[in-house]
Every structure is written in structure tokens, then in C-alpha cells.
Amino acid sequence: MDNNDVVPVFSKRRKRETLMKPPLLFLCHRMPFPPNKGDKITTFNLMNYLSKRFDLYLGSFIDDDFDKKYIDDVKAYCKEVKFIDITHKRYLTSGLKSLVLGESVSTAHYRNDELQSWVHEIINEHGIEYLFVYSSGMAQFIDFPEYKNKKRVLDMADVDSDKWRQYCERKPFYSQFIYAREYKLLKKLEQKVLSEFDAITLITDEERDLFKSLSPEAYSDKIVTLSNGVDTDYFDPSAKFDHTDSPFEESPSICFTGAMDYWANEDAVVWFCENVWPLIIEKHPALILYIVGGKPTERVKKLASIPGVIVTGRVVDVRPYIDKALVAVATLRIARGVQNKVLEAMSMAKPVVMTSMAQEGIALPAEQESLVIDDENIMAKTILDLVSDSARSSGIGEKNRNWILERYSWEGALKPLDKLYPRKNSNDSTS
Structure with a gap:
């Protein structure tokens, strides 16, 4: 399972029902x-x-x-x-x-x-x-x-x-x-x-x-x-959320979200930064990769020395990073169960380039299914194509949002x- 460092805002007090319950x-x-x-x-x-x-x-x-x-x-x-x-x-x-x-x-x-x-x-x-x-x-x-x-x-x-x-x-x-x-x-x-x-x-x-x-x-x-x-009201691209605590670079971006002291997430971003990111940044040097999540390990912190990679640490709200991203990535190589990071990004109307391990257990629409990729060269090319083709990216994202609304409440x-x-x-x- 995935671990995102999000702090949703919920009512502080819930009125308890007066009927007796077991x-x-x-x-x-x-x-x-x-x-x-x-x-x-x-x-x-x-x-x-x-x-x-x-x-x-x-x-x-x-x-x-x-x-x-x-x-x-x-x-x-x-x-x-x-x-x-x-x-x-x-x-x-x-x-x-x-x-x-x-x-x-x-x-x-x-x-x-x-x-x-x-x-x-x-x-x-x-x-x-x-x-x-x-x-x-x-x-x-x-x-x-x-x-x-x-x-x-x-x-x-x-x-x-x-x-x-x-x-x-x-x-x-x-x-x-x-x-x-x-x-x-x-x-x-x-x-x-x-x-x-x-x-x-x-x-x-x-x-x-x-x-x-x-x-x-x-x-x-x-x-x-x-x-x-997934909470589709919270992870809604039309919801109001504050960008002021998210010091973005002006450049276009992609993102990976997750608790960064979780070994599967650490392994995923290290693999991506070592094997896929160099192929992307060579063709698109202005692109930014945000690694968003609390308690980054030393291995994750070191990734910030790679050109174009920003390791945020704990954030108040992950949604601004997903909202700004042209593509979300979920590159887990070891996974069990459903990856919340995938459902949340899809609910935010984003295309998600993911590995087959990250996709496990999640039914996908046909357009999104084509973004399940394990080969680093094909993954890099696909991300570059999505970044440069905003119409295709938006179309997949919109279908993802509707898919989540229908199937994942x-x-x-x-x-x-x-x-x-x-x-x-x-x-x-x-x-």
C-alpha cells in the first residue's frame, strides 16, 4: 500500500447519533x-x-x-x-x-x-x-x-x-x-x-x-x-486549496507522492531518478520532478542533488503539487494492495504513468491502461509525449476523474x- 503525506481538513467534532448502537x-x-x-x-x-x-x-x-x-x-x-x-x-x-x-x-x-x-x-x-x-x-x-x-x-x-x-x-x-x-x-x-x-x-x-x-x-x-x-470531494481538481505553502518553480512539472520513509516508495523514486529521469531531462531540461512526502530517507534526500529534482519533505497539502503536475508517476517495483497515490492522482484528473506493480488491483480505463509501463525507455518517452501534448494529457485526466467517481467511492x-x-x-x- 501507498503512504501519502496529506493532511485533509475535516470537521473537528462530529455530532454523535442519539440512537443506541451496539x-x-x-x-x-x-x-x-x-x-x-x-x-x-x-x-x-x-x-x-x-x-x-x-x-x-x-x-x-x-x-x-x-x-x-x-x-x-x-x-x-x-x-x-x-x-x-x-x-x-x-x-x-x-x-x-x-x-x-x-x-x-x-x-x-x-x-x-x-x-x-x-x-x-x-x-x-x-x-x-x-x-x-x-x-x-x-x-x-x-x-x-x-x-x-x-x-x-x-x-x-x-x-x-x-x-x-x-x-x-x-x-x-x-x-x-x-x-x-x-x-x-x-x-x-x-x-x-x-x-x-x-x-x-x-x-x-x-x-x-x-x-x-x-x-x-x-x-x-x-x-x-x-x-x-478515495475521497473524491477532497481530491477534486475544482476544489479550493492553498498554493501559498507550495513554493513552486515556474517550470512545468511532474510529481511522485508518498511517505518517503517507506522502503517501497524510496526504492521507486531512486529507480526512477537513476534510470528514467536522465532520459527525460536530456530532452526536456526545464522539467521539474517533485518528490512529495514526509520523512525522506538519506537516499531520497540525496536525489535533490540531481538537476531538476526537488524533494519537498512533509507538506501541508499534497493537492497543489498534483494539481500543478502535468503527469503523476507511480513507479513502484514492490507493492501490495491498492496504491492510494494512483487513485488520488486519477481523482485529480491527471494521467498517471505507473509500473505494473503500482497498477495491481486497480481497474483502469483503456487510455490510462496504456500508461502502465515497466521499461525505462518507453516510460521516459511516454512522459515526454504527455508533457508536450496537453490536449492528450487533459483528455486522459478527465476520463480518469470520471472513472474514479463511478468506481472508487x-x-x-x-x-x-x-x-x-x-x-x-x-x-x-x-x-
């Missing part, structure tokens, strides 16, 4: 606000959708000081919240602990006695029957025999173990053991949860089918697609939750 425990590994990166966009929309039918008891971690100012925004959607600050916790420490415990790094990193005690207390105090967790590392908090008769759903988003398998294939030989170990442990965890929980949801039909192929046939009916959407994407948590009584606010 309680639901919602656990996620990162605070679901602001919706400024892939998993947080998803968990925010899950929280929003479920809060219309349930009283939410939300437990989560805070791993970025920037997010602390938004705690009240989350409270507006929930009956009660529990946040654990892990901003100073390091994956290296968790990795060493996982070696001792014989479990995955993900599980060790999120193991927390305080949150575990809160989960037990909340479930018992409120008689909660519906339990929903996002990400496999959070499954541990409801993986107890006493909860086997409750409705337990894990949103895995993508087949996380297979992502680690891909990492293992691309990492240097001296670190492959670490990635291979995580792959094997996560695969074991995923199968354990599948056997015990009521359902596992995945973000695309492709991810669902992959997981089915890796799992016993007896559990196939438990594996469900719960796809991503959040409301429709999350409808399968209604079947996973069926209505039981007349007090359910959506009955």
Missing part, C-alpha cells in the same frame, strides 16, 4: 488521523464507516509526535479511545526482542501490556461481541480462547508475508535472513488467525485470490475483499462490512 472494539496499529498516508487513509475511513453503525471503542498506538494534536478528532468518532505513545520505540529493539521470543518483528513491536489490559477490560465491561483489528500485528490482542465465540475480523489489507518475501529477493545477501525469517513467521501467523477468526479481509481481489491459494480450501469462504476508495468499497457484522436489532442506526 459496541464494537476497533484496534489499529497507528492512530487513524490525520488520514495522510496509505494505512491511515484506510483506517480513518473504516472508523468513519463503522461509527455510523456502532459505538466504537478504539485502541491504537501513536508513532509520530505530529499526530498528537489530532486526538480530539478521533474522539469525535468514538465512544472511548485508548492511545499508547510509542514514538520512541525502535524496530531494531523490537527485532532483537522478536529473536528471543521466536515471533515476528511486527508482533513484538506492538506487544503492549497496557493496551492488552484495556482490551480485556473494555470487552468485559461493555459485553462487546464485535471485534475488528487492522493489521496482523494487532491480532494478538484478541487472540484468546475466551473470545472464540465473538465475531472477530482481521483487515490484513494485503498479504504481508508475501511482501516480506519480495523484500528478501531484492535485499543484499547479508540481510536476506532477516526478511526470510519475517516472511515465514508472518505466514504462520496469518494462517493461525485465518483458522481461528471469522474473516480476513484483503484490499483487492488479487490479494484475496493469492491468500486463498496459500491457505487451506476449507477456509476460503472466510477470505473477503474489502477494497480501498469509500461508501461502496466498505459495504462488505455490513455482511461481516450483520444487523441484529432495531436500534442499529442504519436499519
